[in-house]
Structure formats: C-alpha cells, structure tokens
Amino acid sequence: MSVWDLLSDHTVRVVLLGCTMTGAVSGALGCFAYLRRQSLVGDVVSHSALLGIVLAFWIVYGVTGQGNRSLMVLMPGAFVAGLASLLLTRRIQRGTRLKEDAGLGVMLAIFFGTGMMILRYLQRASPPIPGRAGLDHYLFGMAGAMTRADLWMIAAVGSAVLIAMILTWSRLKIITFDQQYAAGLGLSVNGLEVLLLTLIVLGIVIGLQIVGVVLMISLLVAPAAAARQWTHSLGVMVWLAGFIGGVSGAIGGLVSAIGPSLPTGPIIVLNVTAIVALSMALAPKRGLVSKWRRRKVIHVD
C-alpha cells in the first residue's frame, strides 16, 4: 500500500486530521501551563476528567437509553470535572495548611478513583450498556476510534480556543508572567486567571481521546518544554509547541490507523519525549551540547 493509498482512505484521513489538530491545540495551550509551573496540575486535571467522561456517558444513557461515546457528549463532562478539580485544589491550598502537591494528590483520589469506580461499574452493569466497550480507551487513548462527528467537535472547540487566545493575547501574556503588574494596570486578575485556566483545561480535554487521561501530561507539557529550548519569545514558543504537538499527534494517529491495535497515547508520548530530549541536547546557546562545547573552548584557552 503506497502512502497515497493510505491517505485516500477515509478513516486514516479522519484520524490523521483529528490527531494533528488536537496535538497542535494541546501543545500550544500547554505553553501557558508550563510557564506557570502548572505541569502537574495538568496531570491531575486530565486524570480528573475521567470522572466527567463516565458521568456524562452514564447520564446520557439514563436519559436517552443509548450509550453515546461521541465527543459532543463526553467533552463537556470532561471539561466540567477537570475545572472542578482545579478549583477545588486551589480552595484547599488557600484554606488549609496543605500545600499544592497534597491537594493535587487528593484530587486524584476523589476524581480519578471515583471515575475508575464508575467506569468499572458501567462495564459490568447488566443488562450491558451499548457502546460501553470503548469507554476504557480514554485511559490510554485510541485515535482509531475517532469519528467524523468527533472531528467536527475537535475543529469547533480547537478553533474557538485558539481565537480566544489570539484575541486576549497581550492580557494572557501579562497574567502568565506578572500578576502583580497586571493588577497594577487595573486589569481584572481573577477574571483573566479564570480565562487562562479555562483555556488550559480545554487544551487538556481536547487531547484526551488520542492520548488518554493517564498520559495527557506529556502532550500538554512536552511540546512546550521542547519549544522553550529554542526561543525566548512567547509567540514563537506557542507556534513551535503547536507544531511539535501536531506532528507528534499525526505520527501517533498514523501508527494507530495502520499498525497493530496499540493504544495511541504511549506512542505519542515517546515521540514528544524524544523531541524534548533532542531539544535539550541540541538547542543553540541553552543546549547541553553547546554548553559542553563552550566549556571545552574555555578549557583550551
């Protein structure tokens, strides 16, 4: 089968397009999570989304009697659960002596633990719920399960998120780097903060179908970490991270569409991690190789 045959196949095209878009959106928005040092927050938000996914599935089944696994149903659930875990962590951190890391760990117990419980319950419930079989693909990702309707949902949410990012670009930049300065300018810090967190959560939620809740942290943070090595400018970093995320997503999607039925998540994760390692080694000025060479020159002098 030639590459052309492959690309003319309908399923392959849907999967490839979907994975590229989600990878690009998650990668671009991940820059904000990375720069705000909220990488592990991203990990917990993505785990927590599982509860929203299974609850949304369950509720829709209860109302319509049909098991519906389309993103149109599951994505809002994932978004609400992800944002709830994030806000609850902040509340706990502000209201008690506990630090952020403990708050995050507790969210894993509450949201991911309960999510797993309901997932297993739905899988065993009798009579069997139609469509429940693919629910556990959300653990490690399965790009092959993407449908045309999912593609539209991804395109709609992805472009809405990117347009929101471009429209509020300068404010997002200020709130990311210097909240006090933003307050001094009279900007509404809380409002912008909520906007930024919403965007980050959407960036996570959109990628869950291809990477899965367990490994989503990589697709969110790795493109940003790699891009950061090559530039000091936020604009360039976001573009570059989007590009890296898109390419990694596409590779994962291709392997998933043609290869043996492997979960897509791990393939994408190893891909982006390799790009981070290469960037850390090779980037000009910051990179380990260039540092090592400079040290050598000094030694010779």
Added chain:
Amino acid sequence: MSIELWTLAIAVVTAATCGLCGSVLVAGRQAMVSEGLSHAVLPGLVIAFIAFRSFDSPWLIILAAASGLIMVVITRAIAETGLVDSDAGLGLVFAAMFSIGILLVNLNLKNTHFHADCIVDGNLALAALDRIEVPMVGRVPKSFLTMSVTLLIVLAFVMVAYKELKVMLFDPTHAARVGLRPVLLGYCWIALVSLTTVTAFEVAGSVLIVALMIAPAASAFLLTHRLSKYMTLSVVLAIIDSVLGFYLARTLDISPTGPIASMAGLVFLLVYALNPSRRDAVSNHRVPTAQQHPNHMLRCLSCEVISGTRTPQDAANQLCNRLGFDGSEATQMVQDLITCQWIDQSGASLGYSITPEGQQAIDQVLA
C-alpha cells in the same frame, strides 16, 4: 479464613503501608513523587516479567524498585540542568517510562493477566487466590505475606530513624548542620516508598497507590500538629478507607481498588468540611482582602502621597498633581482609603497619616 476475608486483609495491610509512606511524603511536600513512582515502576516490572516469565522471581521487585529510583535520579538530573521546570521534568519522565511499560505489555504480554486494565486498577480480587503454605498458620495468600513484610520494613525504618526523619522534614538545613545527611536519608526513604509501590502494584494498581499514600495523610495533616499522632492517624484513616471501599466494592460487584480510592477521597472531603483548624489557618495565613483589590499597588502609592496632607481636597489635589489622577478618581480614591482605614486623621500632625493596617499593606508590597 475465607477468600473474602483474605482479600480484605490484603487491602488493609496495603493501606496501612501506603498510609505510613504517604505521611512522610505529604509532610515533606513530595506528594506528587508517589504519582511519579506509581507509574515509573511499570517498565522494570514488565522487563523482569518478560525475562523470567514468573511473578515469583525476586527480580521483579528488585528491577521495578530500581526503575522507580531511576525515575527519581533522572528527574533530579533534569532539574539540575535548569533547562526544564522541575515539575514538568517529573511529569515527562514518569509518563515516558509508563508509556514504555504499556507498549511492552501490549506487544509481548497480550494474553497474560498482565493486561492494561490491571496496570491501572490492580488485581486485588485475584490476589487472595494465590496462596502458599505457611507452617502453623495454614495457607496464606502470597501478597499478604509480601505486603506484611514490606509494612514491617517501613515501620522498622520509621521507628529507628524517627528523630532523623523529623529533623529532615521540618528543618533540612539544621539536619545537614548536625551531620544527619538529609539528602542520603531522603534517598533511603524514596527507596522504601519505591519498594512499597512495587509490592503494592500487583495488588492495587497505580490509582490506589497514589490515593492511599496521599489522601489519608492529607486528612490527618488537617487534624493534628504532632508528627507521631499525624503518622498514626494517617495509617488509621488509610485502614478505614480500605474497609469502607472494600464493602462498597462488594455491593457494586466490582474490583475494590476504585472504590477504596474514592472512599479515601470522600473521607478527606469530610475531614476538610468539618475541619476544626481551618478557621485558624485562614486567619493566620490568608492575606488581608485589601491586597486582592485590583488597584492594590496604586492604593499603596496613594497612601504615601496623601500622608501629611490636611484636608480631603488637599489630598485629592496631591493625587492629581503627583499621580496623574483626574478629579473624580482622586476623590474616590481618598474616600476608599478612608473607608478601608488605611489612612486617618488620628496622628499627632492633624493631617492624614497612614494607619498600621495601611502600613502593613505597603510593607507586604515592598517585601
């Protein structure tokens, strides 16, 4: 003992061990290390299983624990290069290692009971079936024995090194000064946590390990200030969580790991909601609401400009001249500052002076 009771017993011992390990992690602000470890032990476990094709080989435990330690070492190395934020470094390394494990399982071990489901939520229900003969006691599940031994090792370490752990947790600089080598002790502790993660992994899977290490410890942290009481309470709560979760799972007829994790979370929420010490924590540590005002900096600056002026009109003029306010803004600002009691006329000089509250707000900005 019946299979059901043995399952409960295994859950309880696992919970107690995780609760004890977690208490030190939470107090040392390393809670998320357990999330990293519970993922990073997988490749070691899988490679050892592929090599020896048996769950009984001690190499499984050795290689998996080593794999957890490798994760910690790589994460530290990445943090030291300064190229990647340390949180992100941890996330990237454990996700990559976990991915390697998952792919190996999918490629090589499709038909063993090592499949992907068990990696996340373990095999607690099956663990009680695999028994060996113990003299005097009878047939005992193997996982119960390994977990009990792990619990004893961790407990012995805590008893012996209690003082050192305490100093390490609350004052690492002092620990280094008195020659206690907090870094070495820290690594020993992580090695023990890694060992616990490995032995618990087969039984509990990655979800439950993290939940049982962090949630009971976090609940105990809210309930007491004494280290010894805190550690005991963490173990007790972990045991309560496991019993509650076990019976919930039996009602729903599913694997007990999800329900136990969920119960651990709910018990935390309960403690958090009823928490007696929350109010002190809020009044002690929360910054005054004035600081959250969006114009905080401007208000502080205005205080400084206004202090020494005699009348509200004079104060407003000063704001207009020196900070470029227009008339109505200036009057509003003077009003605001008087309302929130940052300036008043109680000083000796007859004019406006900055109150202690105002001074505190300004000092916070300067600090």
